[in-house]
Amino acid sequence: DQQVKQNSPSLSVQEGRISILNCDYTNSMFDYFLWYKKYPAEGPTFLISISSIKDKNEDGRFTVFLNKSAKHLSLHIVPSQPGDSAVYFCAARLGGGADGLTFGKGTHLIIQP
Amino acid sequence: KAGVTQTPRYLIKTRGQQVTLSCSPISGHRSVSWYQQTPGQGLQFLFEYFSETQRNKGNFPGRFSGRQFSNSGSEMNVSTLELGDSALYLCASKVLAGDDTQYFGPGTRLTVL
Numbered sequence: 001d002q003q004v005k006q007n008s009p010s011l012s013v014q015e016g017r018i019s020i021l022n023c024d025y026t027n028s029m030f031d032y033f034l035w036y037k038k039y040p041a042e043g044p045t046f047l048i049s050i051s052s053i054k055d056k057n058e059d060g061r062f063t064v065f066l067n068k069s070a071k072h073l074s075l076h077i078v079p080s081q082p083g084d085s086a087v088y089f090c091a092a093r094l095g096g097g098a099d100g101l102t103f104g105k106g107t108h109l110i111i112q113p
Numbered sequence: 114k115a116g117v118t119q120t121p122r123y124l125i126k127t128r129g130q131q132v133t134l135s136c137s138p139i140s141g142h143r144s145v146s147w148y149q150q151t152p153g154q155g156l157q158f159l160f161e162y163f164s165e166t167q168r169n170k171g172n173f174p175g176r177f178s179g180r181q182f183s184n185s186g187s188e189m190n191v192s193t194l195e196l197g198d199s200a201l202y203l204c205a206s207k208v209l210a211g212d213d214t215q216y217f218g219p220g221t222r223l224t225v226l
Contacts (some may be wrong), residue, residue: 017222030162031212043203044156079189093213100146100158100169101215108136 003027004092006104014112019077021107023090026071030102031095035064035075038087038106047088048075048102050093086110115140117136117206117218117219123159125224131192134221138185138206146167146215147179147188162187162209199225 005024014018021035031052036044046074050057050073057064063076077093090104118137126132137147147159158171162181179189185206191198201222206216 014185034214036217041219043205043219046214046216049214093157100161100171101148101156102158103156105155 002105003030004090004102004104006090006107008107009105010108010110012110012112013080015082016079017077017078019084019109021075021077021088021090021112023073023075023104024071024091025073026101027092027094028071029094030092033064033066033073033095033103034091035062036089036091036103037047037084038089044089053070065092077092080109082111082113085109114130117204117216119202119204119218122219122223123222123224125226127226128194130198131190132194132195132223133190134202134223136187136189136204136205136206136218138187139216142176142206142208142216143184144207144210144212144215145181146155146207146217147187147189148203148205148217149173150219150220151199151202156203159189161210168210192223196225199223217218 034049035047038044048062063110066073087106093102120135144163146161150156161169165181176192180188188219201220203220
């Protein structure tokens with residue numbers, strides 16, 4: 001049973017436009033969410049996170065939105081740049097001290113010139 | 114500050130053998146987690162160590178084990194290798210067990226023939 005789902009395996013966006021990556025989760029006990037970016041042959045790089053007590057967190061070109069009632073979060077990248085082309089993973093952490101992250105299967109973002 | 118390092122980066126083994134992978138966390142980080150990444154299952158949590166003690170364990174068979182040393186470095190061991198163990202093994206560190214954000218190393222690519 002996949003508790004964190006990224007339903008779009010790939011997404012193609014034109015340079016300069018907004019990229020929106022989506023993530024759905026099923027476990028209401030998740031209390032912290034993270035987005036990681038991964039290039040081939042490298043480990044995931046932390047991008048941005050959000051606590052379940054917030055509905056928005058912004059860091060430069062990256063904004064994460066959390067809709068707890070819908071169990072949905074999204075990552076917005078504005079404006080999209082060629083270097084943003086990578087696989088993006090959504091991850092969630094259970095509250096109560098269980099620290100292993102549960103990851104989605106990733107969305108491959110392709111920024112087209 | 115140097116990032117998480119993992120050795121070796123690439124490894125080829127045959128079925129039935131055993132393998133040991135190493136991880137050095139970011140200086141000052143005391144928590145180390147291990148993940149397995151495969152195309153079919155995505156990133157899956159193996160286990161987490163803090164202060165030389167295993168705190169959490171994912172849903173993997175007992176052939177997968179690990180340990181942490183007093184300098185916070187960690188090793189994971191897989192015994193009686195199976196073809197399905199071929200994967201990218203990622204190590205992640207954070208300062209304390211209760212911290213929210215993990216920082217990943219580049220991974221060890223294990224191929225089992």
